[in-house]
Amino acid sequence: MVRDAPLAVNGGAAVRDRGRSWPSWPVAAPGASSALEAVLRSGSWAISSPYRGELQERRFAKAFAAYTGTRHCVPTDHGSSALVIAMESLGLDYGDPVLVPALTWTASASAVFRAGLVPVLADVDPATGCLAAEAVAAETDIAAVIAVHWACNMADVPAIAKAADGVHVIEDAAQAHGGRWEGRPAGSLGTMGCFSMQHSKVLTCGEGGAIVTDDPERAGLLEELRADSRRYRDSLVEGELPLTESATTLGANFCLDEFGASLLVAQLEILDEQHTVRNANYELLTRLLAPVTGVKLLTRSPSQDKLSLYEVPLVFEGFPEGIDKSWAATALTAELGVRVYTPRPPLARSRLLEPWRKSTLAPLAEQFVKRHADRAYPGADHLAAHAVLLHHSVFLGGEEDMADIAAAAAKVARHLEEGATR
Ligand SMILES: Cc1ncc(COP(=O)(O)O)c(C=O)c1O
DSSP, rough: OSSSOOOGGGGOOOOTTTOOOOOOOOOOTTTHHHHHHHHHTTOOTTTSSSSSSSSSHHHHHHHHHHHHOSSSHHHHHHHHOOOOOHHHHHTTOOOOOOOOOOOSSSSHHEEEEHHEEEEEEEEOTTTTTTHHHHHHHHHHOOEEEEEOBTTTTTTHHHHHHHHTTTTTEEEOOTTTOEEEEETTTTSSSSEEEEEEEEEEEOOOOSOEEEEEOHHHHHHHHHHHHHBBBEOOSSSSOOOOOSSEOSSOOOOOOOOHHHHHHHHHHHHHHHHHHHHHHHHHHHHHHHHTTTTOOSSEEOOOOOOOEEOOOEEEEESOOOOOOOOOOOOHHHHHHHHHSOOOOOOOGGGGGTTTGGGGGGGHHHHHHHHHHTTTOOOHHHHHHHHHHHHHEEGGGGGSOOOOOOHHHHHHHHHHHHHHHOOOOO
């Protein structure tokens, strides 16, 4: 006997009145239009154009280094390029193995291939969604580790670095701008921190990225790796090119343009206000969901003292035969009138990570296949099978929005428990 109203997906009344909208994304900062307009009129649209006064890319680099508590920031055109040149800057040998968590966006691993290395996939802790130090300690021949801060949780980089025993740990902080671990900002805990500023991220200019590091020599090398072997001159002269052909390594062009940089300077101004709203809403949702059975949030480490929500997973306890997470995502979307979606499969089964499809990667692809023949990912499989995701923009609303999410999650969980899904 079903105690509840029928689910919206089955024709029942939805938890949320269709007349009420959700916050949209992206949110343009107050200074965004004038910043873009200024670049348009400046006559300098790229760092490779003749110098015409202060470069927005330099402004953003300075501001983002300060935001992440690091000494240097090298902006890039994408988060994946940031990962590629971070890997290249390590000076590893062709085919060296790099540990990557199995539950992340494909770029965390495809960037490793692009740098001539082999990603080795490791399981994640199903409670947190992140790589755990134990999984790192179990590896014997790893040349570097990519620690991904996933969804809304940060990986324990200090513990991972200890377990990695001298091997470089690169933070993939594409989903974690502004998060803090024991007071230290995401991106500042490893050898380098890589960020994405793609449209869906909390700090965005459409497509963009950045690397932060405390090491000045590495920062110079990263500049060359992302600007066709060129780095900034010591002093910039009006009408002359800002980059000089220093050529200590072979680079490629991964430069962020001046429009993107100016937008990021403006958007950074509102990032912490947005974090405050999202995080207060998340705390409220945590309280509202605490008494609900059958669905929960990810476990949060007490060491993570500031959240940066990218996606918020709602993790269901289980599904009856014939029902899966896609059904739960559809049912929640119908209750809430906002897109609730499913995590992608772990990378070991991802159609987006098939290196054998590119002939130039053949030797690396062969190693990749061999290394993964007998590896298992029960933690990543469990989470990918039981979670559905909400985008961070949903958390830019208010208390009523959180009440709706909690009510919808509870309604769907009760129907699952009662086997009343049709
Ligand atoms: C964890 C992670 N790493 C890397 C990237 C790649 O960033 P981009 O799309 O800017 O290349 C993303 C983007 O979604 C990501 O989520």
